[in-house]
Amino acid sequence: MTTVAPDQVEAPQKGFAGTSIPRKEDKRLVQGEGVFFDDVKRHGMGYVHFVRSPYAHAGIVSIDVSAAEAVEGVYGTLIGEEVAAQTDPFFEMSTPPGSEIRDYALAVGKVRFAGEPVAAVVAETRELARDAAELVEVEYEPLEPVLDAVAAAEPGAPILHDEAGSNVVWSGKFEWGDFDEALAEADHVVKIDRLYFHRFSSTPLECAGALVEYDKGIAQWTLHCNHQMPGIGIVWMAPALRVGTDKLRIVTQDIGGGFGNKITLHPYFVALCLLARKLNRPVHWTEWRTDQHTANTHGNERTFLDVEVPVKADGTMLGFKVRAFDDAGAFPRYEPLGCIIWAQVTPGCYRWRHVLVDFTQTCTNKSPTAPNRGYSRMQQLWFTERVIDVVAHELDLDPVEVRKRNYIKSEEMPYETPNGCVYDSGDYARCLDIALDLIGYDKLEERRKDAESRGKLLGVGIGSTLDSGTNNFGQSQLLNPELQFSGNNEVATARLDIFGEVVVTLGTTPQGQSHETVTSQVVADLLGITPDDVHVRAGHDSYWNSHAGFSGTYASQFAVTGLEAVKGATLELASQIRRLASVILGADGPDDIVLEEGMAKRKDMPEAALPFMACGAIINVNNAGLPPELDDVTLNCRYVYRPPFQVPDHETKFGNLTLTYATQIHACVVEVDRETGVYEIVDYAAVDDCGTRIHPQIVEGQVHGATAHALGAATFETFPYDEDGMLLTSNFYDYHVPHALDMPPLKTGFIESPSPFNSLGTKGMGEGGGAGIHCVCAAIQDALRPVGNPVVTESHNPYHRVWELLQDPAASRAGIEVTGR
């Protein structure tokens, strides 16, 4: 085990934490007894179907809903004009011109992507709603679409948002270190004219949706839904609906995967709120699979231009310069945050000190982008890994040695990056060694020869990534200094009930991350009970008062923010139990009380013990005669965890953007068929370091799942558009996600470098799988070196793309230049 700054780290707890106990969630889920939003029904509810734009870009001349409303069984409709009258545009985070964009729940006056909702129809059955939606007549005036982020920034490009007058959402320069000095110091400069990270999404199996009820008497909506970030969700929704945040009650229980794709559901949910109020009945909307693909959120597509990398003769890289164009799609719904989130991992795993980034984000006539597992960092980390491999190959250096030469070293931790982020702990070189060992790297040359004898090209690739967890929302102020977001928070409550039940409530919205189980481990250890004794409420309900402004499950943070909140609330509960027991048992003070086996015992006289049941009963129902010093003992404790963040410097864009950095080093071996370009991953290893692991089996499950996402994206998953702006992969026929037969054998390894920046030593780690994309790109490039040395410049490499590289390797090399050779 790697141990960093041990004097700052609490010793790992002895007890349930650290062991893979059975999951609390499983009993209901394996029996089909989970409650997903679509399982919630209400008497008289209407089913919602959205009428969507068939054009990528068009003016709306007229909408006629009369024929639909005339159908028996149709309860009503909603169109953009009503939305514009009854709501305010959603809050925009950018500076001008992006801040001028007016984004509503339904299209108003114009459509900006194929699939954009234009109207909604509510009927007594979902089939009838769909039929009636066909009767809504919309007259469009088609406009020329713009589908490329770089082209969208050119003068004369079609403008999506006339009120903004430009397609640029946000643009700015980031300059850290002294890039000119790095150029002067370099022996070589490697130039790459274009790298491209493609558009895809994690496509959770459960589509988005909600059952929305409106209580007219108290003017309040209840949303039974699968929103994964309710804290920020209501910050978008409440002002748009012109109500206070308390008028929106968000309820979730089981959520069928999220991966970030269920963060920006607010346009749909506001439309549902308006319908529930207008029709005075519960309304139910379940997104169709095609709608999720065409009109829910996509991951950010990014183009890197004019890359320059100064390198020393020994392979030491000094930094990089790049112009990056990020495609936000039609509306900046979570954007422009992607324009800064990448900076959490500016130099990737490397000791690069001189960085010059010119970043521009534009709108295009495609589905809006938003967080997708590895949000914005995955693109940056792919960029750093491509740079490493291109430089290594162009200078004829060993990619393993180049990595080790440039990796930040374990003894340098905590390490401050050029832009002020602090990598807390880790040992990248050691993780790489483990990964290489797992894929049989020592036999590589032998295996190359063997593959060659079978007509195959064998290649090895490495992907080194960091999963930066626990955001400092103050980074948003580097985009717009006027924004009033900074820091982070999460909430938990811990309570002892009348019969001694320990009840814990979370502000989080798990979508498979096992929060009930992991919480019970931490609580059990602190209270001297077992996880079975801890009842963790499933899901989220804003009526529980256990949430804060940033509550939700996103951005790899539960293991820090969620568990620190749990720990804080539980420690307060433990303290109150000790104080109560001290008085009742006549001890010298709370320090004389120990909690074990479900009892509060006197240390000096263990037979003097108060069962938790008695504690709960005394405070809740049998409290006459208690002394005044126990007046504040409620046995109902709420704790808000706030990580220790400062606001980053607006001018220099310098500051710590995230609290923890989990490491993932992946390595793979591929065999490419020389004739067809078809390749197979024949060995794969994922080595993870997320600090102290509370539940190793759950950690490994996250590694498996994130790796599958990456491998899907590397080979199969893409959201391409045709020249008219029509998505070509709008269902699971065309958008192929990995099936059981597609997955290569996975080997996993781990080390534990506890984080010195939280009391449990944990790090968020769910989003680290991007390394799979990077190592497949690297392995393909390595395999193809003997046949013209083509360069892999795109993140998505289906078999036909590899065939193209085999046919015309020179074309891929046209944009590569090395000076000072």
Added chain:
Amino acid sequence: MEPVTSKRITVTVNGASYERDVDARRLLVHVIRDDLDLTGTHIGCDTGNCGACTVIVDGLAVKSCMMLAVQADGVSIETVESLASDDELHPLQRAFSAHHALQCGYCTPGMLMSAKHLLDNNSEPTENEIRRAIQGNICRCTGYVNIVEAIDAAARGEVPA
């Protein structure tokens, strides 16, 4: 003459007989979820790709979004709700839990029914046979690693009590 657009069907689900009037276009999965309130069977795709709605119809694993309810007249259906008995979990359910073969749990009911269909017909499947048996079931959380292990363990009878 008005065209007939609905039909009365009789189906046996998890051993109980149900009679329902259904629209000719109503999908079997909607009858199971909405009319019979057996919400363990899920919907993930509308196109027959994802397998979240897999049930066993007269001994065959069927994606219930790919079958009209009227086609189910007279059949016998098993859903995920049939697996456990008297609060005792089926070996496959225990194996899925022990091997952490589920995270969000959304694909799990369909995955379990495909696995049950496999083991009903092949008590000693190879790893490849297991992967082939669940290739019609998409899981976005697990990468299938632990699902394959769990089915293998259940086949071998190596599951915790």
